[in-house]
Amino acid sequence: MYIYELELKVRDYECDIQGVVNNSVYQNYLEHTRHEFLEENNISFAELHNRGIDAMVSSIEIAYKTPLKPGDSFISKLYVSKEGARYVFHQAIFRKSDEKLAIKAKVNAVVVVNGKLTAALPEFDELVARSELKFA
Numbered sequence: 619m620y621i622y623e624l625e626l627k628v629r630d631y632e633c634d635i636q637g638v639v640n641n642s643v644y645q646n647y648l649e650h651t652r653h654e655f656l657e658e659n660n661i662s663f664a665e666l667h668n669r670g671i672d673a674m675v676s677s678i679e680i681a682y683k684t685p686l687k688p689g690d691s692f693i694s695k696l697y698v699s700k701e702g703a704r705y706v707f708h709q710a711i712f713r714k715s716d717e718k719l720a721i722k723a724k725v726n727a728v729v730v731v732n733g734k735l736t737a738a739l740p741e742f743d744e745l746v747a748r749s750e751l752k753f754a
Contacts, residue, residue, distance in 0.1 A: 620695035621752050622655045625714065628690045638685035644721050645678065648709050651694040652725070661741050670732040671739065676704065679724045686713060686720050697749040703737040704728055705746065 626647060634640040656663070666673065686692055691714040699706045707725040712718065729739045 619697060619752065620708075620710070621697045621749050622651070622658070622695065624651045624654050624694045626650070626692055626694060628686050628688055628692070630688045633688050638687055639720075641680075641682065644680060644682075644711065644723075647692075647694055647711060648678075648707075648723055648725060649675075651696055651709060652707055655696060659741075659745060661745075666741075672730045673705070673727050673739070673742070674730065675725055676728045677726045681722045682720075683722065684713060684718045684720050686711070690715070692720060697752065698742070698745045699749060700743070700746045701726075703735060705739075705742050 628639055632639050632643045653663070663673070693712045693714055694709065695712070696707050696709040699708065705727045707723075707727065709723045709725060711720040713720055729736050729742065731739075
């Protein structure tokens with residue numbers, strides 16, 4: 619189902635007083651995963667920006683399931699779909715030791731070209747096509 623995986627590890631300073639990863643830190647994990655995924659697919663935000671193209675998160679839905687703790691290794695996974703003008707990054711984080719779902723997220727992104735919303739970006743459309751092939 620997922621087309622990309624990235625292994626990471628919880629660092630002590632990412633945790634709150636309850637000894638679990640602070641809820642806001644998960645968004646950093648999700649963003650880092652998306653950036654690594656795009657980089658591995660030869661998509662550079664800087665290069666896009668220099669061409670007048672900016673991809674931006676428009677909304678995020680996160681369901682917190684199982685807390686991660688200091689030292690936990692985890693696998694961050696994703697696939698991409700398209701809904702209208704939005705590119706949707708379906709992401710999930712699983713604790714590596716027992717494969718328990720830590721969070722599930724839906725990250726909606728839009729693309730703006732020279733300040734105007736656009737419905738398509740060929741580079742992202744290719745990522746959607748790769749995801750669709752995985753499901754076929």
